[in-house]
Amino acid sequence: MNDIRELYQDMILDHSRSPRNYGPLDRENHSAQGHNPLCGDDVSIHIYRNSAGVIEEITFEGSGCAISTASASILTGVLKGRLEEDVRLIFSSFRKMVADDGEVPSGEGLGKLAVFSGVRQYPARIKCATLCWHTLIQALDGKMEEVSTE
Amino acid sequence: MSRRSPTGESRVPFADLAEVRSQFPCLQQQIHGKQLIYLDSAATSQKPSQVIEAVDSYYREYCSNVHRGVHTLSERATSRYEGVRPKVAVLINAPDPHSVIFTRSTTEGINLVARTIGRSRVGEGDEVLISAMEHHANIVPWQMLCEEQGAILRVIPCDENGDLILNDLGSLITDRTKVVSVGYVSNAVGTRHDVKKIISAARTRGAITLIDAAQAISHIPVDVEDLGCDFLAFSGHKMYGPTGIGVLWGRKELLDQMSPWQGGGDMIRTVSFERTTYADTPWKFEAGTPNIAGVIGLGAAVDFLNDVGFETIQEHESQLVAEAMARLDQVEGLSIIGRPSHRISVISFILDGIHPHDAGTIIDQHSVAIRAGHHCAMPLMKHFGVPATIRASFAVYNTHDEIEALTSAIESVKAVFR
Numbered sequence: 001m002n003d004i005r006e007l008y009q010d011m012i013l014d015h016s017r018s019p020r021n022y023g024p025l026d027r028e029n030h031s032a033q034g035h036n037p038l039c040g041d042d043v044s045i046h047i048y049r050n051s052a053g054v055i056e057e058i059t060f061e062g063s064g065c066a067i068s069t070a071s072a073s074i075l076t077g078v079l080k081g082r083l084e085e086d087v088r089l090i091f092s093s094f095r096k097m098v099a100d101d102g103e104v105p106s107g108e109g110l111g112k113l114a115v116f117s118g119v120r121q122y123p124a125r126i127k128c129a130t131l132c133w134h135t136l137i138q139a140l141d142g143k144m145e146e147v148s149t150e
Numbered sequence: 151m152s153r154r155s156p157t158g159e160s161r162v163p164f165a166d167l168a169e170v171r172s173q174f175p176c177l178q179q180q181i182h183g184k185q186l187i188y189l190d191s192a193a194t195s196q197k198p199s200q201v202i203e204a205v206d207s208y209y210r211e212y213c214s215n216v217h218r219g220v221h222t223l224s225e226r227a228t229s230r231y232e233g234v235r236p237k238v239a240v241l242i243n244a245p246d247p248h249s250v251i252f253t254r255s256t257t258e259g260i261n262l263v264a265r266t267i268g269r270s271r272v273g274e275g276d277e278v279l280i281s282a283m284e285h286h287a288n289i290v291p292w293q294m295l296c297e298e299q300g301a302i303l304r305v306i307p308c309d310e311n312g313d314l315i316l317n318d319l320g321s322l323i324t325d326r327t328k329v330v331s332v333g334y335v336s337n338a339v340g341t342r343h344d345v346k347k348i349i350s351a352a353r354t355r356g357a358i359t360l361i362d363a364a365q366a367i368s369h370i371p372v373d374v375e376d377l378g379c380d381f382l383a384f385s386g387h388k389m390y391g392p393t394g395i396g397v398l399w400g401r402k403e404l405l406d407q408m409s410p411w412q413g414g415g416d417m418i419r420t421v422s423f424e425r426t427t428y429a430d431t432p433w434k435f436e437a438g439t440p441n442i443a444g445v446i447g448l449g450a451a452v453d454f455l456n457d458v459g460f461e462t463i464q465e466h467e468s469q470l471v472a473e474a475m476a477r478l479d480q481v482e483g484l485s486i487i488g489r490p491s492h493r494i495s496v497i498s499f500i501l502d503g504i505h506p507h508d509a510g511t512i513i514d515q516h517s518v519a520i521r522a523g524h525h526c527a528m529p530l531m532k533h534f535g536v537p538a539t540i541r542a543s544f545a546v547y548n549t550h551d552e553i554e555a556l557t558s559a560i561e562s563v564k565a566v567f568r
């Protein structure tokens with residue numbers, strides 16, 4: 001039996017109960033919606049990216065399980081003020097951390113996101129953690145159609 | 151309780167429910183270091199040895215195609231395959247074994263009806279009636295049909311208890327209603343619906359009726375004569391049988407009038423490039439090499455049901471459900487979704503402030519298999535105002551101790567989120 005608290009760490013529980021950066025964004029110039037048809041999780045990401053490619057502001061809205069809510073909440077905190085190209089690098093490390101069998105990537109700017117390292121033990125929950133990320137990338141790429149994890 | 155010997159003649163009784171449970175190899179295992187507790191039989195039931203062995207012996211001992219060989223193996227396979235039709239007919243009290251069609255699943259049975267007689271009977275402006283509590287399998291095929299034909303899909307509403315509201319059937323079923331298709335037992339909240347009432351209202355208007363018996367077939371005696379429906383569909387895998395096999399029963403006169411659905415081998419009498427004549431019912435609906443092992447396994451599952459007996463099944467399962475309801479009702483912060491007047495085998499619930507998927511993951515860590523999700527009934531989830539529920543479902547092999555294990559797993563979910 002895995003220790004369930006490796007998945008549900010305090011920071012995750014805290015962010016799922018009181019999500020940060022939650023709500024619409026008046027200045028948004030990029031946004032996208034994501035949906036996981038399997039469990040009904042919904043998320044939308046709102047971004048204001050300035051002309052230098054810096055994500056000045058980022059918020060989210062939606063409903064879902066503790067993992068998906070905390071993932072979106074922590075993501076917005078970590079990515080605020082980052083360059084778009086860094087965001088893509090961080091996503092690639094994040095994905096390796098939650099979805100790959102290999103070594104857990106260290107450093108590479110994961111920071112707080114490392115609390116999601118327990119997710120890889122629970123394959124059924126990987127999509128909960130990554131839905132907001134896919135939605136974020138969609139928003140940055142400016143594609144309008146809804147992201148689906150399926 | 152009695153058991154059929156492998157040759158099918160003499161029947162040896164099962165001593166008790168413990169012996170029944172011992173027939174299920176998959177239940178005899180540990181998950182995460184603890185005895186597996188399987189409370190997801192509404193998704194698919196476990197399979198007893200007699201089913202597994204029947205499938206195995208087809209592949210090991212008489213594997214061959216049906217309906218085409220003159221050789222001994224093929225004759226053996228054909229007679230075992232065809233021998234399952236009368237068994238199924240007896241199970242559902244159908245007068246004619248030739249009205250039993252083997253399909254892939256409940257889903258395929260419903261699609262077959264929608265695509266054949268549905269398409270010929272439902273025209274522009276006509277109506278198809280389903281209920282608010284259907285599985286997607288009994289929604290989407292009708293929606294597709296209505297879209298194609300310019301027809302209207304209407305829905306029998308349900309109340310907050312998860313009972314269908316049937317006092318307004320007179321206005322829901324009109325001369326425009328060509329098909330009425332409803333589930334017998336709700337897979338999401340466990341309601342056993344008064345389908346007889348719906349069927350008789352439909353018949354007075356001349357609508358054809360289909361009953362989705364997927365969640366009923368392994369729990370209660372199903373009697374098509376008594377129900378008075380035109381079609382009944384179910385899946386082998388929810389009645390202790392293999393996956394990939396299902397049954398569509400239909401009234402023989404209707405089946406005879408209906409045109410085939412899929413074309414291919416086995417469903418024809420003669421083929422030339424100018425004209426093909428079709429085989430008789432039921433074979434005209436079974437195009438191509440069928441799921442022979444599945445049919446043979448289904449036959450063994452019917453034997454298993456008879457060996458245990460519906461009286462035993464119903465008595466045991468209703469005790470389990472009553473006890474589980476009582477225990478779950480005592481859990482603080484737990485709300486049961488749906489309080490139907492007649493419940494079968496299924497209990498759905500939610501936990502205050504905890505998403506069902508988080509609960510499901512933690513409950514699984516306690517070796518308890520439950521389902522967390524929308525149960526392929528998204529409109530119903532919307533009706534109850536929840537994105538998903540946690541669902542525990544029971545079968546004849548479950549025990550009272552397993553209810554204890556479920557409630558203690560739920561307490562540990564609450565402990566994580568405290």
Ligand SMILES: Cc1ncc(COP(=O)(O)O)c(C=O)c1O
Nearest residue numbers: 255256257285287337364365385
């Ligand atoms: C009430 C009901 N109808 C239809 C189905 C579909 O069954 P299958 O997937 O075997 O076709 C199910 C399965 O979950 C069900 O519970």
